[in-house]
Amino acid sequence: MYFRKAQQQLQxxxxxxxxxxxxxxxxxxHAKFLNTEEAWDAYEILVDEYYMVNEDVVPLTKNQALVTVLRTTADLVENTxxxxxxxxxxxxxxxxxNEKVDEQITLTSGEQRAVQKEVAIKVYEIEVNTTIQSKLFRELHREIKNRFAVASYKDIRRQDLQNVLNYIRSWVPLKIS
Structure with a gap:
């Protein structure tokens, strides 16, 4: 239907x-496939015409061929x-x-767990009193958020993970009150 409308000149x-x-x-x-005498005659004509050299073609001179090759080479170099x-x-x-993606990728759940674990190790290493420990947890988490400009430790960029872990390991509380 569509072809008929688009090709109205074909009737x-x-x-x-x-x-x-x-x-x-x-x-x-298809004519060759029919395997009739006329089909083979037509096929012979086709083969003869295919291999017939056109006498109107004038061979290039050496200089013309060189110019053609140089132009082609120049075009190739330009395209390259x-x-x-x-x-x-x-x-x-x-x-x-890639840089933008690296800046946007945050910690995986396993990496978040590593941060939590490192915080716990640090706090338990510093203090045994559970009341003071809870204050130290809050202080360390607040300092991580401030230092790495995140709303939560979960928002830490993956590329900053090693820096965060090093920061936690070297962290010293401001004042235990």
Missing amino acids: ISSIARVLYLWTEKGAWL QAIKQEQYEIRKELSMI
């Missing part, structure tokens, strides 16, 4: 339910440089995207 019958479109090559192959420039731009863009 396709409105009652045609199937339409077969042939390429020239397909028609020749354009491709290299495009690759450079793509790499640069990819690098920027």
Whole structure:
């Protein structure tokens, strides 16, 4: 239906339910497949025409051939440089995207657990009194949030994990009150 409307100049019958479109090559192959004398004659004509050299073609002189080769080489070099420039731009863009992604990725649950564990080790190492321990937990968590500019230790960027763990290990409470 759509093909018929788009190709009105072909005068396709409105009652045609199937339409077969042939390429020239397909028609020749089909003729050969028919295996009749006429089909083989047509196939011979096709083969003869295919291998016949066109007499109108004038061979290039040595200088013309050289100019053609040089132009082609220059085009290839230009295209290669354009491709290299495009690759450079793509790499640069990819690098920027990777940096942005690295800045956005936060700790996994296992890494969050490692931070919690390190905080607990530090607090229990400093104080045995449970009342003071709870104050130390709050203080250390507050300092981690302030130092790494996060709302929660869960929001720590993955790339900062090692720095956070080192900070916790070297942390000293301000004043136990």
